[in-house]
Amino acid sequence: MSNMNELANLVKELEEQLVTCIRCGMCQSVCPLFEQTRKESDVARGKLALLTGLMDNIFSDPDGVDERLNRCLLCGSCAANCPSGVNVLEIFIKARAILSEYKGLSPAKQIIFKKMLANPGTFDTLVAWAGKFQGLFTKPDKNAQGTSCARLVSPLLSDRHFLPLASTPFHREIPDQGLRKSGKKMNAAIFTGCLIDKVFPNIARASIKVLDHHGVGVTIPSGQGCCGIPALASGDRETFTRLVDHNLALFEKEKFDVLVTACATCTSTIKKLWPAVYKNPDSGIKQRLEALSRKTMDINQFLVDRVAPELGDAQGSRAGETVTYHDPCHLKKSLGVAAQPRQLIRAAGLNLVEMAGSDKCCGMGGSFNVYHYDLSASIGKLKQQNIADTGCTTLSTGCPACMMQISDMLAKAGTNIRVRHPVELYAETI
């Protein structure tokens, strides 16, 4: 740990990206964390300055920078609002990787990422067991969100209201060799994603139903692994790269026109981070990752732009139900998808009401929620308030992670608002 020169040299990899920050501070106005803490090290400009400091070798150990760098939701609001177009997310993710590789991962993360997540089969088995036994430790809240909370005081769960694991994960519903149905229009492969597979199988079922309805063929190869973002966000580029290899090989065996996902986070990871952050890529694999990236699409966008552009509003046909839509950061800020999920909700005959700050981060941020739950919850509370202010009966959003966070917040506030993916709402009508 003593050789900070070595670390400074590693950070130099980021120099060309770091120098583009002009320190204007515009990131402050959109940073959900800065709104809570007002501390310069919590906003992008401060973190970029810290990385420049590491590069200039001004610190005696990397822990202080590492700790501050990890206080970030990776929501990308700063990047979307940056006058200079600094690619903040990519810089932070690469910096986390550089620091983790330099310092070594914590033992807990070693087990979680390298032993569990990196081996999709083991991960599936462990989660399946957990799903069977979760009732021993948790009790259902019996609310509109369907959350549970801990039976005993648990430091791991604190006072969270979390969505329980599905009794049967989605991948158990499809044949061993995977699902393949060819369609009249075109063929889509589905990347399921961990949360949809293990917590929200209904979103996967709804996706298949909707694609079927519109004559799109569906391919779901079995044995899919995680998209890698949890490992990557913790700086474990190795596990991430292993997962990318695994998934790439799996999907390259299939024939399809588009790879769709119903998870905003998976889509943005596959489209942007797979080609950008893969460890030591040779040009061959880079091309293959870029080819897959070009084929990858959010399911809302795919349905509205490519499958059924004629999809009309069926507004008001489901009287009494009003929906408000939360823009997941990974959809709107990273991929620019905002109109299509709304169109899908209106096509489902639902009355869409906009909340204030619909594209403000909900505070989930993946592992941020684990390590900084208090901050995560205070950011989430603002979201919950904006949702409640619309008087809606349903909250819809295109990201399962946001759905978990918002369910927790709505359950805590004791509201009757249910939480659904736009694809679920649309599937209910066909």
Added chain:
Amino acid sequence: MIDPSIVTRFNEILGQENVLTQKEDMLTYSYDAAVLDAQMPAAVVIPGSTEEIGEIVKICHEHRLALTVRGAGTNLSGGTIPEVGGIVLSTGRLNRIIEINEADMYAVVQPGVVTAELAAAVEAKGLFYPPDPGSQAVSTIGGNVAENAGGLRGLKYGVTKDYVMGLRFFDARGNYVKTGSRTVKCATGYNITGLMVGSEGTLGVLDEITLKLIPAPQARKSMVAVYNTIEKASETVAAIIAARIVPATLEILDNFTIRAVEDFSGAGLPVDAAALLLIEVDGHPAVVEEEGEKVEALCKKLGAASVNVARTDEERDKIWAARRSALSALAKLKPTLVLEDATVPRSRIPDMVRALQEIAAKYKIDIGTFGHAGDGNLHPTILTDKRNTAEFHRVEAAIEEIFDKALAMGGTLSGEHGTGLAKAPFLEKEAGYSSILFSRQLRKALDPDNILNPGKITGVSETPSN
């Protein structure tokens, strides 16, 4: 290094979470938006009340510690770069709008209130706080007052100093001073309020600010005029003012900036145009109608290739979105961006625009020029890479020449960014030695230990340069 006993006292007053001393945190308070070297403070304190500000100032006074107040740190003149080993007072928690008085049309705020948030709160009551610095989404009122910030509406509505009715602040000895009033007129005592505005934290630490509000204009009309020479555009600016019309906003974009904006936003700007004027008139609907037509006719008369008047709010928003993205668009071209704000009497705008083009050619550097042509405040924006030392030396020489040209035309070094560290070495050129001496004596009398934001404004040579 700071004496640990001082940190202990800060901790007792503010609570440990509001006192930062780790090197990592110090680094993040060592810079602002100016292209200047960072300087590491010894501690950052984040007070939440008047009493706490007072205690901090007293401790700094007692120990002769340099004290730099920082709002959002967006200023472009280095006004919030601290003294090495000094204290930074962050106004992050002082962000309460204390009162918006609709009957008497004023607002009382704490210094850490974000400008755009105040503007929105005021607008919700049908009132108007006109100063709109480019960084208003982030910048704080305290910083705006300290730097006397301007904005796009300066031409008709003035700048921050025209809206500050009264202040409460701590002087360098920690005494609490009240200036101005909540009345429109106030003739008692020295005009200390006026002295404090633009004093960049060198005379006191602001605690409460009373701001004048005005009725919101009832109607607006925006238009874009396209020119094939920049001379014609700048002559139009002078002609509009000469015709006794004062638009709310009158902005110019040169060809370099137009192309950058178009590349960046695809807003449909004419990339072949040598210059664009973006104009908005506002006020009573009948007046807006009449002035709008007159301005349109003037633009055409002075050689505009076309004039497009916004017919809907959407079209209006598009015009201003294009203007607001100018800085972003330029910022994307090169790693370092030096945004200057040399200002000339408005009749000299054509001369200044020409001078900037010559300077860019002479020093072989890229300068995008846009800005508030209507009030003479241009933003020549130099694009460079600070790591390219040879080029950066040329940039520094070019900046000095820009200053010289502006002063020769009867202008000023800064229309709205302030003196700070960046322009302190040049101030004598503009004001002369005796006025620096006057400022320095004033400062010395009020702050004998030189603790308040040292090095800013008057902080350079002790003797006349000639």
